[in-house]
Amino acid sequence: MTEPMPLTRMGMPERRMLPVVTIGPYVLLALLIVATVAIKHSAAGSLRIDLTLCGLAAAWIAWMFTLHPAWRVRPRPMAVFFVVFVVIMAILVLRDPWFGFLTPAGYFYAFAVLRWPWRLAGVAAVAVVAATAQASGISKGTVLGLAAYFAVVAVNVLPMGSLTWLDRYNDQQKDRREQALTEVSEAKAELEATLAENAGLHQQLLTQAREAGILDERQRMAREIHDTLAQGLTGIVTQLQAAEHAADDPAGWRRHFAAATRLARESLTEARRSVDALRPGPLEAGRLSDALAGVAERWSALHGIRVQVTTTGTAWPLPPDAEVALLRTAQEALANVAKHARAARVGLTLSYMEHQVALDVRDDGRGFGPDETKGFGLVAMRQRIEALSGTLQVESEPGAGTAISASLPAEAAEAPETAKAPEVPEGARS
Numbered sequence: 001m002t003e004p005m006p007l008t009r010m011g012m013p014e015r016r017m018l019p020v021v022t023i024g025p026y027v028l029l030a031l032l033i034v035a036t037v038a039i040k041h042s043a044a045g046s047l048r049i050d051l052t053l054c055g056l057a058a059a060w061i062a063w064m065f066t067l068h069p070a071w072r073v074r075p076r077p078m079a080v081f082f083v084v085f086v087v088i089m090a091i092l093v094l095r096d097p098w099f100g101f102l103t104p105a106g107y108f109y110a111f112a113v114l115r116w117p118w119r120l121a122g123v124a125a126v127a128v129v130a131a132t133a134q135a136s137g138i139s140k141g142t143v144l145g146l147a148a149y150f151a152v153v154a155v156n157v158l159p160m161g162s163l164t165w166l167d168r169y170n171d172q173q174k175d176r177r178e179q180a181l182t183e184v185s186e187a188k189a190e191l192e193a194t195l196a197e198n199a200g201l202h203q204q205l206l207t208q209a210r211e212a213g214i215l216d217e218r219q220r221m222a223r224e225i226h227d228t229l230a231q232g233l234t235g236i237v238t239q240l241q242a243a244e245h246a247a248d249d250p251a252g253w254r255r256h257f258a259a260a261t262r263l264a265r266e267s268l269t270e271a272r273r274s275v276d277a278l279r280p281g282p283l284e285a286g287r288l289s290d291a292l293a294g295v296a297e298r299w300s301a302l303h304g305i306r307v308q309v310t311t312t313g314t315a316w317p318l319p320p321d322a323e324v325a326l327l328r329t330a331q332e333a334l335a336n337v338a339k340h341a342r343a344a345r346v347g348l349t350l351s352y353m354e355h356q357v358a359l360d361v362r363d364d365g366r367g368f369g370p371d372e373t374k375g376f377g378l379v380a381m382r383q384r385i386e387a388l389s390g391t392l393q394v395e396s397e398p399g400a401g402t403a404i405s406a407s408l409p410a411e412a413a414e415a416p417e418t419a420k421a422p423e424v425p426e427g428a429r430s
Contacts, residue, residue, distance in 0.1 A: 004115075005073040005078070005115060006112055007072050007073055007113070018112075021109065024105060024108060025061055025108070025109075028101060029102065029105075032054065032098065032099055033051065036050050036096065039096075040096075046095075050092065050095060050096060057092075057102075060084055060088065064077065065109075065113075072113060075115060078114065079113075079114070082109050082110065082122055085106065085109060086125050086126060086129065089102050089105075089106055089126075090129050093132055093133045093136075094132070097133045100129070100130050100133025103129055103130040103133070106122075106125075107123060107126055110122035110126055110164075111164075119168070120161060124157050124161060126160075127157040127160045127161070128153055128157065131149075131152045131153040131155070134152050135148065135152040135153075233267065234335070234339065235259075235260075235302060235338075236263045236264055238338075239256045239259045239260035240257075283323055283324065288323045289309075289311040289315060289350055291327055292326075292327065292350055292359075295327070295330060295331060295334070296309045296334070296346075299334045299338070303338045305338070305344065306344070306346070307347075308346070310347070311349075311351075311352075312349065312351045313351055316410075321388060322388055322408050325385055325388055325390075325408070326357070326359045328381070329359055329381045329384065329385065329392075329406045330359060330361060332377045332381050334346065336377060336378075340366075341401075341402060342365050342366050343364050343366075343401070344364055345363065345364050346361065346363045347363075349362075354410075355410050356407050356409050357407070357410070359406045359407075360403065360404070360405045361404045361405075362401065363401050364401045366399060367400045367401050368402065369397075385407075389409055389411075391406070392404070392405070393406075
């Protein structure tokens with residue numbers, strides 16, 4: 001990365017140095033002209049040369065620096081300006097050593113118009129000119145004289161070079177501080193923007209969570225109503241229709257009427273449990289296998305279809321949500337058999353395996369095709385099982401019966417049911 005020109009920084013030190021750099025060289029030249037006239041008033045020829053060189057130096061400063069401020073930040077014009085000025089100053093010093101008092105102007109310009117590392121070379125050149133003025137009285141024709149001269153040069157170059165290096169170090173530290181402050185400001189702005197964005201996202205998440213909670217509760221109630229009220233009312237209607245057809249058979253009429261009354265009471269109880277988000281009644285009595293056996297027995301007595309319930313493997317405790325999901329799956333599968341399958345036999349198997357528990361419901365009914373698998377009941381079963389990281393498979397062909405298999409992993413956890421229940425197509429399986 002190219003280092004900027006010194007006067008482009010225009011910090012507080014640069015602003016303080018600018019008047020000195022702009023006016024100081026003229027003041028030094030004026031004082032030196034007065035001194036030269038006073039010293040050389042009797043040597044008109046030499047005086048004219050000195051005055052010409054002083055005028056040339058003043059004109060060069062005026063043209064390159066004072067009258068063209070835009071050139072002060074351009075490296076090449078300032079390099080040419082500095083080199084020519086040092087050459088003029090060196091000629092003056094070689095003619096008259098008192099022009100060594102002009103070297104402060106050279107130092108000013110070296111710090112003001114030269115970039116690193118050329119600034120170090122410029123300061124060294126001015127220091128050599130100053131040393132030459134200081135050693136004007138030393139004879140350089142002997143080894144001792146040359147040694148003394150170089151000693152004077154070293155005394156000037158080393159301190160000024162060290163000062164230049166220290167100034168460079170300070171500039172670097174200043175740049176680092178400014179960069180750090182800039183980065184802190186940018187980080188603060190980014191943090192404020194992030195906090196504002198997070199506040200908006202937090203509010204959005206709260207809104208979405210509220211909406212999701214409402215949707216979850218609606219879906220839960222929809223499934224519970226389907227699993228309790230809808231199935232119960234369907235059974236009640238079926239029993240009342242059967243009672244109507246058995247009007248000439250008092251015993252049959254009473255049997256169907258009693259079944260309808262019992263279904264109404266059970267449906268009312270399950271509806272209350274659903275509203276209160278309680279476990280289904282069959283699970284309150286004991287294990288899942290016993291609850292499935294009781295549901296199957298009541299369903300078989302109601303519909304006159306034989307059900308064989310089998311439990312395999314060693315039973316182990318399941319989370320309540322897993323038991324509810326499997327029980328509701330069995331109830332929905334049996335309800336579908338009663339409404340659609342026209343089956344003579346149903347097999348219900350609960351299998352406890354090493355890493356999962358599976359529920360299989362099979363019937364020998366009429367079966368169905370792929371177009372009849374989109375009813376709410378099948379979708380609700382799938383939602384319940386998949387919400388607990390399980391799988392639900394439905395196999396059926398027209399005339400070949402139906403098999404529904406639900407499996408849950410051993411680590412089945414209580415998970416929120418968030419899937420949206422689709423609309424029930426008219427005439428589809430429930």
